[in-house]
Amino acid sequence: MSLFRTELRRLTKRRFTRWMTVGGLLVLALIVVGLFISNQKIGPEQWAEAERSADRQHQEQVQWAQQERAACERAKAAGETVDYYPADCADITPPLREDIRAEWFLPSTFVFRDNFEEMLVPLAGILAMIGFVVGASFVGAEWSTGGMMNLLLWRPKRLTVLLTKLGALLTGLLALALPATAAWFGSLWLVANWRGVTTGMTSGTWQSFLITGGRGIILVLVAATLGFALASLGRHTAMALGGAVAVMVVGQVGLAILLEMAQVRFAEAWLLPTYAYAWMTKKVTLQDWRSCNATYTGECEPATLDLTWQHSSALFTVGVVALLGAALWTMRRRDIA
Amino acid sequence: MPAVLEIEGLRKTYRSRRRGVRNALDGFDMRVEAGQVHGFLGPNGSGKTTTLRTLLGLIRPDGGRMAILGHEVPGALPQIAGQVGAIVESPQFFPHFTARDTLSLLASAGQVPQQRVDEVLELVGLRDRAGERVKTYSLGMKQRLAVASALLKNPKLLILDEPANGLDPGGIREMRTLVRNLAESEMTVVLSSHILGEIQLICDSVTIISLGRRVAFGPVDEVLAQHSSGALRVRLEAVTDLPVAAGALHDAGYRVTPNLDHLMLAGVDKPATVTRLLADRGLYVSELAPVTVDLESVFLELTNTAPVPGQHRQVDQSARVDGAEPSAPTGGGWGA
Numbered sequence: 316m317s318l319f320r321t322e323l324r325r326l327t328k329r330r331f332t333r334w335m336t337v338g339g340l341l342v343l344a345l346i347v348v349g350l351f352i353s354n355q356k357i358g359p360e361q362w363a364e365a366e367r368s369a370d371r372q373h374q375e376q377v378q379w380a381q382q383e384r385a386a387c388e389r390a391k392a393a394g395e396t397v398d399y400y401p402a403d404c405a406d407i408t409p410p411l412r413e414d415i416r417a418e419w420f421l422p423s424t425f426v427f428r429d430n431f432e433e434m435l436v437p438l439a440g441i442l443a444m445i446g447f448v449v450g451a452s453f454v455g456a457e458w459s460t461g462g463m464m465n466l467l468l469w470r471p472k473r474l475t476v477l478l479t480k481l482g483a484l485l486t487g488l489l490a491l492a493l494p495a496t497a498a499w500f501g502s503l504w505l506v507a508n509w510r511g512v513t514t515g516m517t518s519g520t521w522q523s524f525l526i527t528g529g530r531g532i533i534l535v536l537v538a539a540t541l542g543f544a545l546a547s548l549g550r551h552t553a554m555a556l557g558g559a560v561a562v563m564v565v566g567q568v569g570l571a572i573l574l575e576m577a578q579v580r581f582a583e584a585w586l587l588p589t590y591a592y593a594w595m596t597k598k599v600t601l602q603d604w605r606s607c608n609a610t611y612t613g614e615c616e617p618a619t620l621d622l623t624w625q626h627s628s629a630l631f632t633v634g635v636v637a638l639l640g641a642a643l644w645t646m647r648r649r650d651i652a
Numbered sequence: 653m654p655a656v657l658e659i660e661g662l663r664k665t666y667r668s669r670r671r672g673v674r675n676a677l678d679g680f681d682m683r684v685e686a687g688q689v690h691g692f693l694g695p696n697g698s699g700k701t702t703t704l705r706t707l708l709g710l711i712r713p714d715g716g717r718m719a720i721l722g723h724e725v726p727g728a729l730p731q732i733a734g735q736v737g738a739i740v741e742s743p744q745f746f747p748h749f750t751a752r753d754t755l756s757l758l759a760s761a762g763q764v765p766q767q768r769v770d771e772v773l774e775l776v777g778l779r780d781r782a783g784e785r786v787k788t789y790s791l792g793m794k795q796r797l798a799v800a801s802a803l804l805k806n807p808k809l810l811i812l813d814e815p816a817n818g819l820d821p822g823g824i825r826e827m828r829t830l831v832r833n834l835a836e837s838e839m840t841v842v843l844s845s846h847i848l849g850e851i852q853l854i855c856d857s858v859t860i861i862s863l864g865r866r867v868a869f870g871p872v873d874e875v876l877a878q879h880s881s882g883a884l885r886v887r888l889e890a891v892t893d894l895p896v897a898a899g900a901l902h903d904a905g906y907r908v909t910p911n912l913d914h915l916m917l918a919g920v921d922k923p924a925t926v927t928r929l930l931a932d933r934g935l936y937v938s939e940l941a942p943v944t945v946d947l948e949s950v951f952l953e954l955t956n957t958a959p960v961p962g963q964h965r966q967v968d969q970s971a972r973v974d975g976a977e978p979s980a981p982t983g984g985g986w987g988a
Contacts, residue, residue: 321760328757330748461744464710465801468738469762471709471729651710 318470322483331452336491339445343495346437347502354510355422368420373412380409425511428520431503432527436595438499439531443591446488446539447559453484454543455552464651477646481543481639488539492532500528530594530624537631544638548645562587578605581620594627654722656809656840657684657707662716664702664864676702678864679716684809684842684857689835691855691872692844693947695957699864700844701741704813708738721808734762737807739815743798747787751778751797754786755804764804772800777826791818799827803834810834813844828854852947862955872947879950884917884926887939897935904929914939 326332355361387404390397401407454477457463463476470476507513545555567586574582581601583589593599599622606618659682666674677699684690694700705711707718709726718725723732745754755769773782776796786794795818802810812831816824824847831841831854845851851858851872858875860868868875888897891913898908898915906926909916920926927937951957 317763318761321757324760325757328749328753456746460746462746464740464744465758466761467710468708468736468740469733469758469805471726471733648712650712651705 318476318479319483319486322480323487326449326453326483326487329453329456331456332449332487335445335449339441340495342441343438343499346434347499347506350425350434350503350506351510353423354425354506356510356512357421357424361421362417365417365420369415369417370412372420373410373415376415377409380407383407425503425507426515427504427507427511427513428515430511431500431507432524433596434503435496435499435524435527435531436592438496439534439595440591442488442492442495442531442535443538445491446535447542448556449488450484450539450542451546451555452552453546454480455546455550455555458547458550459552467651473646474643477547477643481540484539484543485536488535489532492535496528496532500524527595527597534591534594534631537635540635541638544635544642547642548638580606580618584620584622589622590627590630593622594624594631598623654686655683655719656686656688656721657682657690657842658717658719659683659703659707660717662703662706662718663714664699664706664711665714675864677706677713677716680861680864681866682859682869684840684859686840687835687838688856689831689841689843689854691851691858692842692861693846693848693851693858693951694844694861695955698861698955700861701813702864703861704738704740704811704842704844708736708740708811710740734805735808736811737802737805737809738811738813739798739802740811740813742814742817743791743794745786745794745797745801748785750783750785751789751800752782754797755801758801759804762805764806768804768806772803775803775830776800777823792820792823795819796823799830807839809840809842811842811844814846815843816845816847816850824850848946848948848951858947860951860954867954868950876945876947876950879945879953882918882920883943884920884923885939885941885943886915886917886926886930886937887913888930889936889938893935896933897930900929900933900935901926916943 383400384404384407387397387400387407390400391404454463457466457480466476467473504513542555542559545558546552548554549558567588571582571586574585579585580603583599583601589599589601601620601622602617603619604617607615608618610616659680662677662680662682663675664677666676668674680699680703682692682703692700692703702711706713707720707725709729712726720728721732721735725732749757751773752769755772756766758764759766759769770779773779776799778793778796778800781789781793786797789797795815799812799815802812815831816827819827828850831843835841835856843851843855855872857871858869859866860875868878870878886897886901888894894910894913894915898910901908901915901917906920907918909918917926923940923942927940930937
């Protein structure tokens with residue numbers, strides 16, 4: 316227990332942990348501020364303004380149609396052949412007023428019921444990035460500065476030391492992610508309250524939000540574990556960060572280009588962010604626009620592939636087991652020089 | 653006296669596709685008795701650090717037996733880790749923590765009372781700089797911090813690898829006093845160093861390692877005596893008599909090396925016979941001094957690492973205990 320407490324203390328004492336946490340929370344705070352500024356509550360005033368905007372739009376359309384019809388008739392009278400005008404200039408008519416809907420001109424408003432769940436994705440993404448980098452640095456810096464060797468002189472049980480470090484890291488991240496997620500719920504509720512609507516919430520909606528938030532926290536812990544395992548394998552923070560950059564740039568962007576060139580069906584199914592997104596949104600439906608599934612009405616529908624959170628969970632489990640297993644195996648077997 | 657540290661037939665082989673096979677430890681033996689200050693000497697790449705790392709569980713041995721405080725290691729290391737303080741090679745600490753934080757975290761991990769942190773900081777002279785980040789420390793200060801970390805447990809066995817590295821002359825003297833004081837408080841100290849003058853001053857006994865094998869061991873005096881050549885320096889009242897004296901001694905069977913103002917004799921068992929022989933010929937001795945060997949010359953002789961003009965000795969070129977020519981490592985490279 317003393318080792319666990321020590322490692323937790325070491326984690327919180329590290330400047331890198333503190334700066335990454337502050338930086339991540341700052342970004343989240345900026346997103347909240349941005350949402351607050353860019354949304355408005357919709358009332359009679361906003362509806363009236365939207366109606367006025369719709370009227371203006373209609374007037375402009377009427378004016379434009381008249382000008383174009385006149386130009387068309389002039390062109391016809393002069394015997395010019397202008398292919399962008401219809402055969403009968405009378406076909407150039409303005410839209411009806413009722414076709415231009417006032418709600419198109421309403422300002423953006425934050426509807427908690429509709430918008431909150433998708434806003435859990437950036438929260439999970441930012442916290443997962445913090446988790447990965449802090450996790451990698453927590454063990455990587457210990458290896459590269461000799462701190463791990465010092466610790467092993469005091470605690471010569473290698474696996475216990477590594478797993479205790481991981482436990483402390485995950486506990487620390489949980490202590491960050493849980494309040495951060497709660498604060499995210501609270502702050503976006505306030506944004507919706509002041510700059511949108513909070514109506515329509517049912518116990519089922521709340522439950523769904525909580526489950527998605529929970530999945531976000533699991534994503535953070537998975538990212539931290541992967542960063543930790545990679546840095547432990549390479550005995551340097553750069554191993555994890557370099558590995559992540561290599562995977563994202565070469566393995567994802569490069570792969571995406573390659574798959575696109577090869578016209579592979581459902582190319583996104585080979586890209587990791589798709590699975591992270593599927594994990595958060597429960598399901599991602601990929602479409603193959605090159606295929607045509609004819610419906611009974613004669614329409615051409617693209618073929619689809621559903622990636623669910625279960626697919627993502629299988630991928631994450633395999634990744635964590637493989638990398639953490641390798642890190643533990645090398646910790647046990649390799650000499651510490 | 654009971655042995656605090658015992659190593660028998662320790663083997664460690666490094667295999668690499670590029671560098672081939674190299675025996676860093678080739679059946680190495682070592683024994684350190686309780687309460688001693690024991691010097692552990694060897695040229696670069698001879699296997700000193702590999703031995704210490706293996707002993708402390710950082711490196712997996714390929715064969716042999718090791719025991720610390722009567723417990724077989726590495727199996728029993730978790731039980732005895734609290735009684736063994738060690739610094740291995742250069743001091744390494746997380747650079748952004750202060751010295752106090754560094755020691756406090758170690759104390760906390762090892763369940764050592766926090767007040768001990770201030771005690772050891774005082775002991776190594778870092779009390780007033782304990783609040784500064786380690787990255788601002790000089791090598792000598794880092795070395796002091798490393799010693800402090802090893803002392804934190806108040807260990808029964810203290811292993812110090814090159815503790816005087818980077819220390820100023822005052823620091824070296826303080827380190828010497830500290831080690832002696834620790835030994836007086838019944839702590840056993842194993843000291844690995846290249847400053848052989850220091851080792852000779854501080855240590856009760858030594859082990860010398862070369863190419864992964866023990867080439868000499870025992871109390872410092874005995875090791876020196878074993879390698880004393882029985883050399884004598886002879887001066888006469890009249891320098892002009894030196895050639896005559898050299899001839900007389902040569903005729904009597906001594907190996908004589910004439911110098912400008914004195915003669916050097918080798919292999920002399922009883923110096924009194926030299927005085928008598930010269931006096932019988934009317935040659936009067938003004939100085940008859942046995943030439944004492946020091947640890948450095950014994951070390952250079954035993955490890956065959958004395959510099960030779962015009963030659964550039966490579967790291968693994970030193971002596972084997974069986975006197976065989978050292979075989980070059982399959983792929984070369986720096987040491988253990």
